[in-house]
Amino acid sequence: MKIILTIVSVVAAGLLLWFYVPQVRELAPTPGGGGGPVACTAEAMQCPDGSWVGRTGPNCEFVCPGGNSGGGGILPYNSGIRGTVMVGPTCPVERIPPDPNCADKPLQTLVAIYRPTDLVHAIVLMQSDAKGTFEVSLPPGEYAVGAGESTPPNCPFTEVVVGPDAYTSIVISCDSGIR
8 A cells, every 4th residue: 555655746846747747847048148027126326317217128237327237237227307495484574575585495305206196116216415406217207206304394296297308397395384
C-alpha cells in the first residue's frame, strides 16, 4: 500500500511540474526587456527639477522629465504646469486702501500633483522655491494640484487642464488663517 501511495505522489508531483513550470517561464521577464511583463521596484528618485519619479520601462530605469537616462525612455513633454503658491491674508485687519505690507506673500512649500480621480496618491512631488514658483513637465490631461503640508496654511486643490505643447499657468491661494 505504501508503494502505491509513493508512486501516486511522485506522478502527481511530476504532473504539477509539467504544467506549472512552462507557465512560470511565460510570466518571467526575459533578459534585455524581451516584451514580457516587468514589475519594477517601488523606489523613487528626486530629479534635478525637484520632481520625483519612479522606475519605468522594460529596464526599470529612472527617467526624469527633460532628462535623458541614456537607455531610451520617454521624451520630455512640451507641456506641463507652471505655478505660484501664495499665502494670505498676512495682516489681521485689511485696510482700504490696501496696505502693501499686507499683500499675499509667496510660499515655499510642498507641491503635489494628482490625477483628479485619485487625490490620495501623488504622481509628482516637488518643492516651490522661495518665490513660491514651481514648474513640472507633464503629458496633456487633467490634474489636481495641492500645496502645503499637514499644518496651516490651508491650500485647497486646484483643478488644471494641460493642453498639448503648452504650459498651463496657475496660482494656488493658501489661507493663512489670520483674521
